[in-house]
Amino acid sequence: MVVISKSAALSHVGKIRANNQDSGYAGTHLFMVADGMGGHAGGDVASAIALQHIIQVDREFDSAQDAEAALHKALSDANVKLAETVYDHPELTGMGTTVSAVLRVGREVAIAHIGDSRIYLFRDGELSQITVDHTFVQRLVDSGRITQEEAAVHPRRSVLMRVLGDVDATPDIDTMVLTTLPGDRWMICSDGLSSYVSEEKILATLANVPQARDAASRLVRESLDNGAPDNVTVVVVNIDGSDDSASQPPSIVGSAALPLTYEGEINRAAPRLPTLLLHPLKATKPDPTHFEPESEEYLDELIDEDRRRARRRRVTWLTMVLLAIAAIVTGIALAYNWTQSQYYVGAAEGRVAIFQGVQQGVGPISLSHVYEPTEIWLDDLPYYTRTSVEATINARNLDDARAIIERIDNAAQR
Structure with a gap:
């Protein structure tokens, strides 16, 4: 019995952005999502270059461990390629991309991940998030400084700490090997989905929509219905235990599906690196995105800044309340004085x-x-x-x- 996959990849530009900086791929053995950052002239280029480089490992491997090593090397080489591209095209300075990839080898999968795109596994009616977000708030949660509930509304909830690009010569890439079984469903998505669609709705979709393309389409629609301003990319993979070994042609979506160009805001000022990498979580025009390397010093600096901001917000709120009370009291006093002149x-x-x-x-x-x-x-x-x-x-x-x-x-x- 041959374990095969039925897959689909879909991508949508979202409700705010002018261009799609996501790239997605559903191949024979490899499935991945890359979410670009760096503005109009960089994000789409970064995700497209990364995907076109990494899909070269969409082939058979003798073992999942060999696939894991090849996947790690492919992401590292993509990082070098992005740096070289920036060297040749300085107007792209600061571009980068997340990557979350699943490479299937029989009844095992090799996984590589960097950034805040996610990989989920649906098995036996339960949904599990396989990857850990490389974000500032996730570090705060892991260190016990805030709760998951606080992370969901934290003002820096989308600050990324790791990406591929010209920002880090040796990025720390998470890899692992897991077992996959007939009946499993893997879902890879950019944060345009995970930030706007709850895990309960993702679970319900994967549980009730059997066809991979229909499930991916439903998830993208859910994200758009919830007002997602960011690009939305979803790859769904069904692990099947049937004897049907026919494979569907590979599918590329998003910016990687278009001819690669380096045009855009060529005359824009190159951003100073590093500062912050932000993916917007509200239906407003996205702010420019930047990167800051992962370090304890930077985390402590951000935490101190957040505390100062929280104190300023409390002082501002208290001042506004006191001013409002003073205005009400003054208004009442003036009104009463007027009545006593009658x-x-x-x-x-x-x-x-x-x-x-x-x-x-x-x-x-x-x-x-x-x-x-x-x-x-x-x-x-x-x-x-x-x-x-x-x-x-x-x-x-x-x-x-x-x-x-x-x-x-x-x-x-x-």
Whole structure:
């Protein structure tokens, strides 16, 4: 019985970016995703060069260990190729790419990974993330400094610490060999998917959509429906135990499927390296992306900077709250002072009186009080005058209120 794979690769530019910097490949033995970085003139070139170089290992190997070594060498050589390309084309300075690749050898797979693209395994109804993100927040989680829940909303949740490119001559590439079984489904994706589609939805799709192309299409659509601004690339591989050994033709998607050109923002200023590598997680125009090598000193610097930023946010928030409270209190004081400049004539304990304030109140709080009582009894007033006083009579000012009292007194004496 021959273990074969049925696979599909799909890529979409996303809702914000003007070009696709992802590349994906579904071959006979090799399956991979590369997510480029470095701006319009670099990201697509980086992922395309890496993919075109790495797919040379899409062949049979005597053992998974041989495949693992060949895959590691292919990624390292791709890193050299990217550096050479930048040397020949200085306008591409700072370009780089993530790579996550699966190379199948019978009932085993060799895996190579660098960056924040991911490899998942769906087996027996369970989904497992096989690779570990090479991101700043993942380092914080691993060191116990923050939780996974905090990492999901951390302001630096997409800062990458490792990539292939002209930023590191000897990048640290994760490799491993795992067993694969008939019925397994492997899924490789760029962060355009993993940042916008929950693992619950990925699990549901892989569990309920048997065809690889349909599953990949569903996952890409889920990401776009959730507003993914970044490029989205998905490769799905079904491990089959049937006797059908016919293989489908290799499929290349994304920037690697287009002719390789070095045109773009040629006149742009080359970014200073290194600083930060960011993949946007919100549906806003992506910021320029850069790289910073992985080091404890840099991690500590970022942590200190995040703490300072958090303190500034707390101070700003507290200041805004205090200003809002001050504005409300000032507004209330001004409003109350205005009410106390108003006067009206009304009834108090059966007599006519001048009130200071306004007739309306705020809940149980009265905004008026008797300012000048009189000796004019309501019962001594004509019916119309009495009902007018009981309904209150507005006055322009205190003098006007006293004039109204004089007229009412005259009416009472008739």
